Amino acid sequence: MARPNRATKPNTIDAVAEAAGVSTMTVSRVMRGKDNVSDRTRDRVLETARKLGYIHNRLASSLASSRSEQIAVIIPSLRNSVFPEVLAGITDTLDGTGFQAVIGVTDYDLERERDLVVSMMSWRPAGMIITNSTHHEEVDRILTAANFPIVEVMELTGSPIDMCVGLDHFAAGRTMAQHLIGRGYRRFGYLGTDHETDRAAATRFAGFEKSLSENDRSIEAVLTVKEPSGIGLGRNNMRSLLAMSSDLDVVYFSNDAVAAGAMMYCMAEGIAVPGDIALASFSGLEIAGAMPTPITTVSSPRYNMGTTSADLILARVEGRATKTITEAKFELSIGAST
Amino acid sequence: MARPNRATKPNTIDAVAEAAGVSTMTVSRVMRGKDNVSDRTRDRVLETARKLGYIHNRLASSLASSRSEQIAVIIPSLRNSVFPEVLAGITDTLDGTGFQAVIGVTDYDLERERDLVVSMMSWRPAGMIITNSTHHEEVDRILTAANFPIVEVMELTGSPIDMCVGLDHFAAGRTMAQHLIGRGYRRFGYLGTDHETDRAAATRFAGFEKSLSENDRSIEAVLTVKEPSGIGLGRNNMRSLLAMSSDLDVVYFSNDAVAAGAMMYCMAEGIAVPGDIALASFSGLEIAGAMPTPITTVSSPRYNMGTTSADLILARVEGRATKTITEAKFELSIGAST
DNA sequence: GTGAAAGCGCTAACAC
DNA sequence: GTGTTAGCGCTTTCAC
Numbered sequence: 001m002a003r004p005n006r007a008t009k010p011n012t013i014d015a016v017a018e019a020a021g022v023s024t025m026t027v028s029r030v031m032r033g034k035d036n037v038s039d040r041t042r043d044r045v046l047e048t049a050r051k052l053g054y055i056h057n058r059l060a061s062s063l064a065s066s067r068s069e070q071i072a073v074i075i076p077s078l079r080n081s082v083f084p085e086v087l088a089g090i091t092d093t094l095d096g097t098g099f100q101a102v103i104g105v106t107d108y109d110l111e112r113e114r115d116l117v118v119s120m121m122s123w124r125p126a127g128m129i130i131t132n133s134t135h136h137e138e139v140d141r142i143l144t145a146a147n148f149p150i151v152e153v154m155e156l157t158g159s160p161i162d163m164c165v166g167l168d169h170f171a172a173g174r175t176m177a178q179h180l181i182g183r184g185y186r187r188f189g190y191l192g193t194d195h196e197t198d199r200a201a202a203t204r205f206a207g208f209e210k211s212l213s214e215n216d217r218s219i220e221a222v223l224t225v226k227e228p229s230g231i232g233l234g235r236n237n238m239r240s241l242l243a244m245s246s247d248l249d250v251v252y253f254s255n256d257a258v259a260a261g262a263m264m265y266c267m268a269e270g271i272a273v274p275g276d277i278a279l280a281s282f283s284g285l286e287i288a289g290a291m292p293t294p295i296t297t298v299s300s301p302r303y304n305m306g307t308t309s310a311d312l313i314l315a316r317v318e319g320r321a322t323k324t325i326t327e328a329k330f331e332l333s334i335g336a337s338t
Numbered sequence: 339m340a341r342p343n344r345a346t347k348p349n350t351i352d353a354v355a356e357a358a359g360v361s362t363m364t365v366s367r368v369m370r371g372k373d374n375v376s377d378r379t380r381d382r383v384l385e386t387a388r389k390l391g392y393i394h395n396r397l398a399s400s401l402a403s404s405r406s407e408q409i410a411v412i413i414p415s416l417r418n419s420v421f422p423e424v425l426a427g428i429t430d431t432l433d434g435t436g437f438q439a440v441i442g443v444t445d446y447d448l449e450r451e452r453d454l455v456v457s458m459m460s461w462r463p464a465g466m467i468i469t470n471s472t473h474h475e476e477v478d479r480i481l482t483a484a485n486f487p488i489v490e491v492m493e494l495t496g497s498p499i500d501m502c503v504g505l506d507h508f509a510a511g512r513t514m515a516q517h518l519i520g521r522g523y524r525r526f527g528y529l530g531t532d533h534e535t536d537r538a539a540a541t542r543f544a545g546f547e548k549s550l551s552e553n554d555r556s557i558e559a560v561l562t563v564k565e566p567s568g569i570g571l572g573r574n575n576m577r578s579l580l581a582m583s584s585d586l587d588v589v590y591f592s593n594d595a596v597a598a599g600a601m602m603y604c605m606a607e608g609i610a611v612p613g614d615i616a617l618a619s620f621s622g623l624e625i626a627g628a629m630p631t632p633i634t635t636v637s638s639p640r641y642n643m644g645t646t647s648a649d650l651i652l653a654r655v656e657g658r659a660t661k662t663i664t665e666a667k668f669e670l671s672i673g674a675s676t
Numbered sequence: 677g678t679g680a681a682a683g684c685g686c687t688a689a690c691a692c
Numbered sequence: 693g694t695g696t697t698a699g700c701g702c703t704t705t706c707a708c
Contacts, residue, residue, distance in 0.1 A: 009684095012686085022695090023694065023695050024696095028686065028687060029687095029694085032687085037693070037694080038694090053480070055459050055460050056686090057685055058686095059397055059400050059461060059686085060401050060700090063398050063686070064686040064687040067687095070461075078425050078429070079422070079426060081422070084422045088416040095450075102408075102439075105426070119438065122393050122394045122395060260625075290599055292606035347700095362679085362702085363679055363680080367678090374677060375678085379678085395700095395701055398703085399701080399702055400684095401685065402683080402684050402701075404703095
C-alpha cells in the first residue's frame, strides 16, 4: 500500500479525531471504554463518531493489542439438537461481554476438525471450546502448544488438553442399566447411532454393558446404524432390532431422539410400552417427557455445560484461575416407559 | 520457553522467511496459494512453515488487504431447530471455501439485533446473512450503507436491503387454509407462538385467516402463547385451546413442534386425530412425518435457504452478479392428521 | 519469480 | 487527561 495518505480516510479513528478536534489516542480510549477521558471529551467524541457512522475496527484493534474477542467453538453437528443447546449456553454467557462465538462444524470428521482448528487459530481467538475429547492427533499437538484457554466439553476426561466440562457417560450408562435391572428386566436390546462417530454414546453403551455383565446379564440384540442420529433412525430401525431377537423386554437407546422415534414406531404398530416392551434412553430432551408415555432417560445438563465452558474461558481470559476439570451431573428421569 | 535468539518473532511469516532463506513476500505468496512462486521455493517454504508450526495470521492479513473471510450470520434462536438447519446449510456451503460463519443470536430482541449487527461489522465481515426482514430501524440504516453483500433469509420481501432468500409465508398460510376448506372442515382453531416475536408465523396466520374469510369462514378460537416455541407449548396449551370453543374440528398451528406437542396431548387424552379433531401445521420437521399419525404440514426448504444464502454471498464476494430476490418454494405434505 | 519499502487502522508505552 | 512515537503481522505496489 505505497499510497500517499493525504486526506484522512473515512471510518477510521483518525477521521473521528480530526472531526472532534482531539488526538487519535483519545478516540481510541473512548471507543474502548477506558475511563481516563474527561466526560466532556468523551461525549464530544461519541457524538462525532455517531454522526460519522463510525464503526470501530476490531481487526486493527486485535492486531495492535494482540488481544482478540472471538471464542472459537467447534461442534460435530447442528442437526442433533444437543449441540445447539450447548451453543445456546455459550452464546448466552458471552452475550454482553464483548466476546463472540465463532462456530465450526466438523460433521464428526476428525480431518475436518483438524482443518477447522487450524483455520480458527489463524484468527487468534481468545479461547476455544471444543466438543468431545477424542481428537485428531495433530489437534492434540497444536492445542497443547496453543497459548489460549481451551475447554473440551461434553465428555468427562481425566487428562484434558487444558480444561474439561463434561459428563461421565460410562456412569450414565451404568445408572440406566442398574435402574432396568432393578425393575426386573432380563432381555436387553440396544439401538443407536454408529459408535465410531458418536464416542459418547459408545461410552454409555460400554457402561451399560459392563453393569449388565456384573449382574450376569447381557445384551441380546445390538443394532447401530450409520445414519444421522434422529427420530428417523429410531422410527425406521426399531422393526429390525425387534426382528433380531424374539423376546426382548427392554431396549436401551443411544439418545432420546432415537428412543422417541422407536416409541412412535411402537405406537403406530400397536406395541404396548412398557407392557410389551420397555424403552430407556439418554439426553433429557423435551420430546422424551412430552410423549404420551414419557420416556425414562438420563438427563444431561447441555445448556449448563455451555454456560460453564464459556464462564471458564472468560475467567481465564480475565486472568482468574479456574478449575481444570468440571464434572457435570446427570439425572435419572424415570418416565412411564419402563 | 525456547525462543530463537534472533530479533525475528516466532510464528510470523518473517520467521518462516528467515528459516527458509527467502523474503517475507515469498512466504506471503505461498501462504495465500498464489501461483507465481516456483515449485521448489514453495515446497521449501511449506516444509519450513510446517516444521515451525507456523499458523497464518488472518487478523493481519485481513487488515492489510482489507478483505475478510468471515460471514456474519444473525439468527433469532438456537432452540428452534429451524435456525440450526438454516445454519447447517450455510456452514456446509462455506466449508472448504476459506470463509467462516460468525454467528450471533438475537433471542428475538430487536435491540440485541442492533447491537449484534454493529459488533459484527467491527470485524469487517465479507458478508452478512440475517434472519427475517423486520429489523431495528438503525439496522436498516446501517446495513443499507454497508459495503458488503447482505442476505435476508426466511421471509420473502419485495424490498430487501440487498438480497433476499425467503418463503412467501402468507401464501403458505393460504395454501393450508385451502387444503382444509377442501377437506370440508368448518370450525377452525389456531394455536401458536407469540405473533409479536414470530413475524413469519404471524404472516402465515394472516394468509390463513384471509383465505378463510374469502370462503366465508372464520377462526373460532385463537391462542397465542408468549413462551418459547416447542413441543411443550403445544403439549401444555392444547387443552386450553380446546376449552375455548366446544366443537372445533380442526386446529392450525404456528409450526410442527407445537403441532407435535398437541398431537401428543391428543394421544395422551385419547382424542382421535383426525376423527375427533384434525391437526395442520407448518415446517416439515422430521417429527411431523414420524408421528404414528403423520401431521399434514407445509414443508419449507430450510437447509436449502441456508445454502442458497451462502451461495449468493460467495458469488457476490467473487464479483459475480447475483439475483436479488430468490423465492424459496414450499410444499404441502398431506399426512394422516387431516 | 522474487524482493524492498510503505502502509492497513489501531493500541502499548511513555511523555507531558 | 491527553498526545507522541512505534510498532502489531501482513499485503500492496512496484522494481528488478
